Amino acid sequence: MNPFLSSLGGKLAERWVATLVLPGALFVAAAVCAVRLGHRDALDVVRLGNEVVAAFPRLPVAVAAIGLLLGAAAAVVAAQALGAVAEAVWVKPWRGPAAWVARPVVAVRRWRFDRAAARAGVDPVPAYRPRRATWIGERFRLLDTRIAAQYQGLRLGPLWPRLWLLVPEPARLPVQAAEIRFHSATTLTGWGVLYAALGPRWYPAAVVGAVVAVVGRHRARASDHALAVLIEATVDTHLDVLATALGHPLPAAGLTPDLAVRLNDRFAKGG
DSSP: OHHHHHHHHHHHHHHHIIIIIHHHHHHHHHHHHHHHTTTTTTTOHHHHHHHHHHHGGGSOHHHHHHHHHHHHHHHHHHHHHHHHHHHHHHHSOOOTHHHHHHHHHHHHHHHHHHHHHHHHTOOOOGGGSOOSSSHHHHHHHHHHHHHHHHTTTOOHHHHHHHHHHHSOHHHHHHHHHHHHHHHHHHHHHHHHHHHHHTTTTOHHHHHHHHHHHHHHHHHHHHHHHHHHHHHHHHHHHHHHHHHHHTTOOOOTTOOOHHHHHHHHHHHTTTO
Protein backbone atom coordinates (compact mmCIF):
# COMPACT_ATOMS: atom_id res chain seq x y z
CA MET A 1 0.00 0.00 0.00
CA ASN A 2 2.81 2.43 0.84
CA PRO A 3 4.42 2.20 -2.64
CA PHE A 4 0.99 2.73 -4.19
CA LEU A 5 0.32 5.81 -2.06
CA SER A 6 3.78 7.14 -2.81
CA SER A 7 3.22 6.65 -6.53
CA LEU A 8 -0.20 8.29 -6.32
CA GLY A 9 1.20 11.21 -4.33
CA GLY A 10 3.97 11.66 -6.88
CA LYS A 11 1.52 11.72 -9.79
CA LEU A 12 -0.71 14.22 -8.00
CA ALA A 13 2.30 16.41 -7.27
CA GLU A 14 3.41 16.29 -10.90
CA ARG A 15 -0.08 17.20 -12.07
CA TRP A 16 -0.29 20.01 -9.51
CA VAL A 17 3.00 21.45 -10.70
CA ALA A 18 2.05 21.13 -14.38
CA THR A 19 -1.44 22.61 -14.08
CA LEU A 20 -1.05 25.13 -11.26
CA VAL A 21 2.47 26.13 -10.30
CA LEU A 22 4.13 26.28 -13.71
CA PRO A 23 1.57 28.34 -15.69
CA GLY A 24 0.89 30.53 -12.66
CA ALA A 25 4.60 31.11 -12.05
CA LEU A 26 5.10 32.06 -15.71
CA PHE A 27 2.36 34.64 -15.42
CA VAL A 28 3.84 35.99 -12.19
CA ALA A 29 7.17 36.35 -14.02
CA ALA A 30 5.42 38.18 -16.86
CA ALA A 31 3.74 40.49 -14.34
CA VAL A 32 7.12 41.26 -12.77
CA CYS A 33 8.52 42.06 -16.20
CA ALA A 34 5.56 44.36 -16.88
CA VAL A 35 6.11 46.23 -13.61
CA ARG A 36 9.90 46.48 -13.75
CA LEU A 37 10.66 46.78 -17.46
CA GLY A 38 7.75 48.54 -19.17
CA HIS A 39 7.76 49.24 -22.91
CA ARG A 40 11.08 51.05 -23.16
CA ASP A 41 13.17 48.20 -21.73
CA ALA A 42 10.72 45.46 -22.55
CA LEU A 43 13.35 42.92 -23.58
CA ASP A 44 16.08 43.86 -21.12
CA VAL A 45 15.81 40.66 -19.14
CA VAL A 46 19.45 40.91 -18.11
CA ARG A 47 18.77 44.03 -16.07
CA LEU A 48 15.71 42.43 -14.54
CA GLY A 49 17.74 39.35 -13.63
CA ASN A 50 20.36 41.49 -11.94
CA GLU A 51 17.66 43.27 -9.93
CA VAL A 52 16.17 39.96 -8.82
CA VAL A 53 19.59 38.61 -7.83
CA ALA A 54 20.36 41.79 -5.91
CA ALA A 55 17.01 41.71 -4.09
CA PHE A 56 17.04 37.97 -3.33
CA PRO A 57 19.48 38.09 -0.36
CA ARG A 58 17.23 40.60 1.39
CA LEU A 59 14.16 38.37 1.01
CA PRO A 60 13.81 35.11 2.96
CA VAL A 61 13.45 32.05 0.75
CA ALA A 62 10.26 30.95 2.51
CA VAL A 63 8.64 34.35 1.98
CA ALA A 64 9.60 34.36 -1.71
CA ALA A 65 8.28 30.82 -2.21
CA ILE A 66 4.99 31.56 -0.45
CA GLY A 67 4.55 34.75 -2.44
CA LEU A 68 5.24 32.91 -5.69
CA LEU A 69 2.78 30.13 -4.86
CA LEU A 70 0.06 32.56 -3.80
CA GLY A 71 0.56 34.63 -6.93
CA ALA A 72 0.51 31.53 -9.12
CA ALA A 73 -2.66 30.24 -7.43
CA ALA A 74 -4.38 33.60 -7.85
CA ALA A 75 -3.42 33.67 -11.53
CA VAL A 76 -4.79 30.16 -12.08
CA VAL A 77 -8.08 31.02 -10.39
CA ALA A 78 -8.37 34.18 -12.49
CA ALA A 79 -7.62 32.28 -15.71
CA GLN A 80 -10.25 29.65 -14.88
CA ALA A 81 -12.81 32.35 -14.06
CA LEU A 82 -12.12 34.15 -17.33
CA GLY A 83 -12.34 30.80 -19.13
CA ALA A 84 -15.76 30.22 -17.58
CA VAL A 85 -16.85 33.64 -18.84
CA ALA A 86 -15.56 32.81 -22.32
CA GLU A 87 -17.44 29.50 -22.22
CA ALA A 88 -20.67 31.25 -21.24
CA VAL A 89 -20.23 33.76 -24.07
CA TRP A 90 -19.55 31.01 -26.60
CA VAL A 91 -22.17 28.48 -25.50
CA LYS A 92 -25.16 30.29 -23.99
CA PRO A 93 -27.65 32.57 -25.78
CA TRP A 94 -26.86 36.27 -25.42
CA ARG A 95 -29.58 37.87 -23.32
CA GLY A 96 -30.29 41.29 -21.93
CA PRO A 97 -28.21 44.12 -23.42
CA ALA A 98 -26.01 41.55 -25.16
CA ALA A 99 -29.01 40.50 -27.26
CA TRP A 100 -28.82 43.82 -29.09
CA VAL A 101 -25.25 43.00 -30.08
CA ALA A 102 -26.20 39.45 -31.05
CA ARG A 103 -28.87 40.49 -33.55
CA PRO A 104 -26.60 42.01 -36.23
CA VAL A 105 -24.06 39.22 -35.68
CA VAL A 106 -26.75 36.56 -36.23
CA ALA A 107 -28.02 38.49 -39.26
CA VAL A 108 -24.57 38.38 -40.84
CA ARG A 109 -24.18 34.69 -40.07
CA ARG A 110 -27.59 33.98 -41.62
CA TRP A 111 -26.68 35.97 -44.73
CA ARG A 112 -23.49 33.96 -45.15
CA PHE A 113 -25.41 30.72 -44.52
CA ASP A 114 -28.06 31.57 -47.13
CA ARG A 115 -25.42 32.61 -49.66
CA ALA A 116 -23.54 29.33 -49.19
CA ALA A 117 -26.80 27.37 -49.56
CA ALA A 118 -27.68 29.26 -52.74
CA ARG A 119 -24.26 28.55 -54.22
CA ALA A 120 -24.66 24.87 -53.40
CA GLY A 121 -28.16 24.84 -54.90
CA VAL A 122 -29.86 23.50 -51.77
CA ASP A 123 -32.91 24.63 -49.84
CA PRO A 124 -31.83 24.54 -46.16
CA VAL A 125 -34.15 23.50 -43.36
CA PRO A 126 -35.26 26.69 -41.53
CA ALA A 127 -34.38 25.22 -38.14
CA TYR A 128 -30.77 24.86 -39.27
CA ARG A 129 -30.32 28.55 -40.07
CA PRO A 130 -28.03 30.31 -37.52
CA ARG A 131 -29.72 31.62 -34.38
CA ARG A 132 -26.72 32.11 -32.09
CA ALA A 133 -24.04 34.75 -32.24
CA THR A 134 -21.15 32.29 -31.91
CA TRP A 135 -20.13 29.22 -33.89
CA ILE A 136 -19.77 27.11 -30.74
CA GLY A 137 -23.18 28.12 -29.41
CA GLU A 138 -24.72 27.34 -32.78
CA ARG A 139 -23.08 23.91 -32.80
CA PHE A 140 -24.63 23.03 -29.43
CA ARG A 141 -28.02 24.39 -30.52
CA LEU A 142 -27.88 22.30 -33.69
CA LEU A 143 -27.13 19.25 -31.57
CA ASP A 144 -30.48 19.62 -29.82
CA THR A 145 -32.20 20.42 -33.13
CA ARG A 146 -30.75 17.38 -34.87
CA ILE A 147 -31.82 15.05 -32.05
CA ALA A 148 -35.36 16.48 -32.11
CA ALA A 149 -35.55 16.14 -35.90
CA GLN A 150 -34.30 12.56 -35.89
CA TYR A 151 -36.29 11.33 -32.89
CA GLN A 152 -39.76 12.81 -33.30
CA GLY A 153 -39.21 15.92 -31.16
CA LEU A 154 -37.33 14.21 -28.33
CA ARG A 155 -35.63 16.86 -26.15
CA LEU A 156 -31.93 16.35 -25.55
CA GLY A 157 -31.72 18.47 -22.39
CA PRO A 158 -33.88 16.25 -20.15
CA LEU A 159 -32.81 13.10 -22.01
CA TRP A 160 -29.03 13.39 -21.65
CA PRO A 161 -28.50 13.08 -17.86
CA ARG A 162 -30.76 10.02 -17.71
CA LEU A 163 -29.05 8.42 -20.69
CA TRP A 164 -25.63 9.17 -19.21
CA LEU A 165 -26.45 7.11 -16.11
CA LEU A 166 -26.87 4.02 -18.29
CA VAL A 167 -23.92 4.49 -20.63
CA PRO A 168 -21.14 1.95 -19.90
CA GLU A 169 -17.74 3.22 -18.85
CA PRO A 170 -15.92 2.49 -22.15
CA ALA A 171 -18.46 4.59 -24.04
CA ARG A 172 -18.14 7.44 -21.53
CA LEU A 173 -14.40 7.89 -21.88
CA PRO A 174 -14.35 9.62 -25.33
CA VAL A 175 -17.12 12.02 -24.25
CA GLN A 176 -15.33 12.86 -21.01
CA ALA A 177 -12.03 13.36 -22.85
CA ALA A 178 -13.65 15.75 -25.34
CA GLU A 179 -15.31 17.67 -22.49
CA ILE A 180 -11.98 17.98 -20.67
CA ARG A 181 -10.33 19.28 -23.84
CA PHE A 182 -13.10 21.84 -24.26
CA HIS A 183 -12.76 23.15 -20.69
CA SER A 184 -8.97 23.21 -21.06
CA ALA A 185 -9.36 25.29 -24.20
CA THR A 186 -11.60 27.80 -22.43
CA THR A 187 -9.07 28.08 -19.59
CA LEU A 188 -6.32 28.63 -22.17
CA THR A 189 -8.37 31.48 -23.57
CA GLY A 190 -8.59 32.87 -20.03
CA TRP A 191 -4.79 32.84 -19.85
CA GLY A 192 -4.71 34.77 -23.10
CA VAL A 193 -6.95 37.45 -21.64
CA LEU A 194 -4.78 37.65 -18.52
CA TYR A 195 -1.61 38.15 -20.54
CA ALA A 196 -3.33 40.68 -22.77
CA ALA A 197 -4.24 42.65 -19.64
CA LEU A 198 -0.51 43.20 -19.08
CA GLY A 199 -0.17 44.52 -22.62
CA PRO A 200 -0.68 48.24 -21.83
CA ARG A 201 2.33 48.00 -19.52
CA TRP A 202 4.52 45.46 -21.34
CA TYR A 203 3.91 44.89 -25.06
CA PRO A 204 5.36 41.32 -25.26
CA ALA A 205 2.51 40.23 -22.98
CA ALA A 206 -0.01 41.60 -25.48
CA VAL A 207 1.56 39.52 -28.25
CA VAL A 208 1.62 36.40 -26.10
CA GLY A 209 -1.95 37.01 -24.95
CA ALA A 210 -3.26 37.39 -28.50
CA VAL A 211 -1.55 34.20 -29.66
CA VAL A 212 -2.73 32.19 -26.64
CA ALA A 213 -6.31 33.45 -26.98
CA VAL A 214 -6.42 32.55 -30.69
CA VAL A 215 -5.03 29.09 -29.99
CA GLY A 216 -7.55 28.63 -27.17
CA ARG A 217 -10.45 29.59 -29.40
CA HIS A 218 -9.24 27.26 -32.16
CA ARG A 219 -8.95 24.37 -29.70
CA ALA A 220 -12.37 25.18 -28.25
CA ARG A 221 -14.00 24.97 -31.67
CA ALA A 222 -12.28 21.67 -32.46
CA SER A 223 -13.14 20.09 -29.10
CA ASP A 224 -16.69 21.46 -29.24
CA HIS A 225 -17.23 19.78 -32.60
CA ALA A 226 -15.86 16.49 -31.28
CA LEU A 227 -17.98 16.72 -28.14
CA ALA A 228 -21.18 17.41 -30.09
CA VAL A 229 -20.51 14.51 -32.46
CA LEU A 230 -19.83 12.13 -29.56
CA ILE A 231 -22.97 13.19 -27.68
CA GLU A 232 -25.08 12.65 -30.77
CA ALA A 233 -23.44 9.28 -31.37
CA THR A 234 -24.10 8.26 -27.76
CA VAL A 235 -27.79 9.06 -28.18
CA ASP A 236 -27.92 7.13 -31.46
CA THR A 237 -26.36 4.01 -29.97
CA HIS A 238 -27.89 3.96 -26.46
CA LEU A 239 -31.37 5.46 -26.78
CA ASP A 240 -32.91 1.99 -26.91
CA VAL A 241 -31.21 1.12 -23.62
CA LEU A 242 -32.81 4.10 -21.91
CA ALA A 243 -36.22 3.47 -23.43
CA THR A 244 -36.12 -0.16 -22.33
CA ALA A 245 -35.03 0.81 -18.81
CA LEU A 246 -38.04 3.13 -18.60
CA GLY A 247 -40.42 0.39 -19.69
CA HIS A 248 -40.92 1.65 -23.25
CA PRO A 249 -38.91 -0.61 -25.59
CA LEU A 250 -38.37 0.94 -29.00
CA PRO A 251 -40.46 -0.57 -31.82
CA ALA A 252 -38.62 -2.20 -34.70
CA ALA A 253 -39.45 0.81 -36.88
CA GLY A 254 -37.85 3.18 -34.39
CA LEU A 255 -39.14 5.87 -32.07
CA THR A 256 -42.73 6.89 -32.76
CA PRO A 257 -44.13 10.40 -32.23
CA ASP A 258 -46.44 9.11 -29.48
CA LEU A 259 -43.56 7.45 -27.62
CA ALA A 260 -41.43 10.59 -27.96
CA VAL A 261 -44.23 12.66 -26.42
CA ARG A 262 -44.57 10.19 -23.54
CA LEU A 263 -40.81 10.21 -22.89
CA ASN A 264 -40.65 14.01 -22.95
CA ASP A 265 -43.60 14.18 -20.57
CA ARG A 266 -42.00 11.68 -18.23
CA PHE A 267 -38.67 13.56 -18.24
CA ALA A 268 -40.47 16.84 -17.52
CA LYS A 269 -42.68 15.17 -14.87
CA GLY A 270 -45.76 16.40 -16.68
CA GLY A 271 -44.62 20.01 -16.43
